[in-house]
Amino acid sequence: MNINHSPHERLGKALDDYFALSRILQTDMVVLRDSENETQPGRRNFIRAGAALIEGYAHSLREMCLVSFECSNVPAITAKEGKVIQSEKECDVIDRIKFTLRVAYKLFELSPAPNFGNREWLNAQLFLNKRNRLMHPKTSADLEVADASWNEMHGGAVWLMEQLFNFFSLLHEKHTGRSHPGGGA
DSSP: OOTTSOHHHHHHHHHHHHHHHHHHHHHHHHHHHHHTOOSHHHHHHHHHHHHHHHHHHHHHHHHHHHHHHHHSOOOOOOHHHHHHHHOGGGSOHHHHHHHHHHHHHHHTTOSSOOOTTSHHHHHHHHHHHHHHHHHSOSSGGGGOOOHHHHHHHHHHHHHHHHHHHHHHHHHHHHHHSSOOTTSOO
8 A cells, every 4th residue: 555645545545445346246246146056166156255255345444444543543452453454464364354343343433343252253264264275275175065064154154244244334324324225335
């Protein structure tokens, strides 16, 4: 990111990136949802596309937080949360998403913040771990999406997407006084 640009310009760029990512990745997810494909390739494609959407949104959110740190008072955050916002390389994808969401809700003073102590978060972690195995397979078992865990992983992915969509919906509502049309994205 170019430091010669003003925070306002950099925040505008982060939002432009978010909207461009949104259009493409949401289209992918709608196509996958509409295909109602329960095959192994369909499940693998859902996991890969869903993880791309989640990571893309989390990255855009992190960029917004980074710019906002320069423009406003930073709320009380943990050292690990601060490291994640300063550099995406500080932790794995699971912690990066969790801490980015936590900081964003604190920074923009939104509630209710996501509950990372629930079953849905554990299922989201299963989903993200499976995505890692799909992208870096060592055995054929890494490419199988078992019937027994598919519903949990799918539910975890949907829950995590909802947390990201809810952030933007709550932010819109806070600054306009009205709900975002069509939900969070």
